[in-house]
Amino acid sequence: MKLLKGKWSAITVPVLSVALGLLVGGMIMLVSGYNPIVAYAALFNGIFSNSYVLGETVRQMTPLILSGLAVAFAFRTGLFNIGVEGQLLVGWLASVYVGLQFEGLSPLVHIPLAILAAGVAGAMWAFVPGFLKAKYHVHEVITTIMMNYVALHVVNAIIRTYLLAPGERTDQINQSASLQSSFLQTVTDFSRLHYGFVVAIIGAIIMWFLLWKTTTGYELRSVGFNKYASEYAGINVQRNIILSMVISGAFAGAAGAMEGLGTYGYMTVMADFTGVGFDGIAVALLGANSAFGVVLASALFGGLKIGALNMQSVAQVPTQLVEIVIAMIIFFVASSYLIHWISNRVNKRGKI
Template sequence: MIGFLKKINWMTLLIPIVSVILGLLCGAVIMLIIGYNPLLAYQSIVESIFLQPYYGGETIRAMIPLVLAGLAVAFAFRTGLFNIGVEGQLMVGWLASVACAIIFGHLPRVLLLPMSIIAGGAAGALWGYIPGLLKAKFKVHEVISTIMMNYIALYTTAYIIKNFLYHEGERTPTIPASASLASNFLANLTQGSRLHWGFIVVIIAVIAMWYILWKTTKGYELRAVGFSPDASKYAGMNVSRNIVLSLTISGIFAGLGGAMEGLGTYQYMTINSAFTGIGFNGIAVALLGLNSPIGVVFAGALFAGLQTGGLTMQSVAGVPVELIQIIIALIIFFVGSSYVIKWAIERLSRKGHKK
């Protein structure tokens, strides 16, 4: 039995690795067909991330919101829910953190910075709480409600900025330095990148997700409700309350992702006419990371590395940067086709044993 479980775990771990390899191979084939050198393209990505401090810093910076968005999706999925509203939760968290920093800009850094971060998480929590309540009380499917909440977030944030926090350039004013996560030390260390202290928040969030789900009684309840609501109800658990709590906590992670963009990368928020895409990419990050905290970190690193390294791929190898999005889409496609990959691996394994 133990050997069987080990086999299942190994197979589960192998699928995303194979998916990444297949995605990169298909990307290489596409480059060859178009007339580009895939070896030079991939070499430029690796060299820029690991040998050029600027691109290394930008990769970590891009990881920060991606990992938090991935944690939001993964947390909900671990409790049997599919949170498609991470994009909207991230946007309201972004605006709330920036607004808090501007409104209370007179406060000292020791108060203002944590207040602004908490405001971002709280706004995301509210945006997760609403579909959680609709699911628990009125049986509204969370996929539908969270998608709708994305659009409400998009236009609500634009309205608030335009009418209450407008600054020249279709954006909010810049936040005060006392609320900023930016760091001259990190910028100098990475030759001028936008890397900021938000990576500390990511580390705390990763540990928090692991601890809540696997080291607390409430985490066990949340996972049990996700696995079997009927059995959990029979065991005396409050299913409705746990559904609301799950999406609320998921929203906190997403809201923190927005706060990291507002307080760290940009220092303001623009009036968006379209989604940022970070929340939707978080779904792919969670999928590739097998909905585990550590897996989400590695998947976020891969996606951020491809996105950042794609800029050097264009300048060095001449490959259009849009091809990176095709490679990412291929990786997600192969992860989604995990059944076929598992079947192929098992078939090859049986042939190897016969020989």
């Protein structure tokens, strides 16, 4: 079977990119005076060694899946949503606000309500760049980046003015709105794993179904491929551009809810961005902008971030080297033409 032929191309490029990223990362460790074998052994041991780190890995994956879906959905429809971080922040705040209200409400109502509020907040935040793109052709990369900073400072201002509790944070949400579970914490040796992972998987299924099994998804993808041909075919291009950004923002807002309702149960005044929204860009890229690919890429990124802590304590390797490995993986995915070139050389030699 030839490399990078047909349907296997979407699988081979990410796999080779990961392998090359780990190889280059190992070479950098070797040059820096660290043993890459010991480092990677500690890294993988830190991901799979016990139930606690497995729980933490899955917990780390949860917001990454949803932020990756947000980026991937927009990209599938021809847009670059670089504002996932800001949409995540407003979603986080909205979920915590709803979680602080309605004391005594059933969890079956309170949790979906808080997640819905987060999705709506993220969607509203994404509506602005979507509207500017559709009506005035303002490039969404510029507006979404600017909206990130607006979101950061607006969220901090709202917390300080209306929701501030001791410790530069909000109060803890009501238990009826919490995704945390004593059962999951017990079986994972008291990790921070919560039921948000189920929400993230449902989000991946929703994205797949919406894009590939509905008329709306077909129109959204059509506009992404060629908006002029779509307009000629009678599709409302402006409406679909706005709708794409709104749906993407809803995924990002839900990612914020996973932090607000699951991992933390509150929101602090942010000195800087969380980075989860920006990591979603890399997750979507590595996952080839597919729902299933995003889940797998989130597992890799979540594992690397959790395993890096063990690599630092056991092998004395700085966690920054894991960031270098992640950066190299992204580089090789972005430079897929290089992998195609290598594949072609291998295929030619196979014919000789």
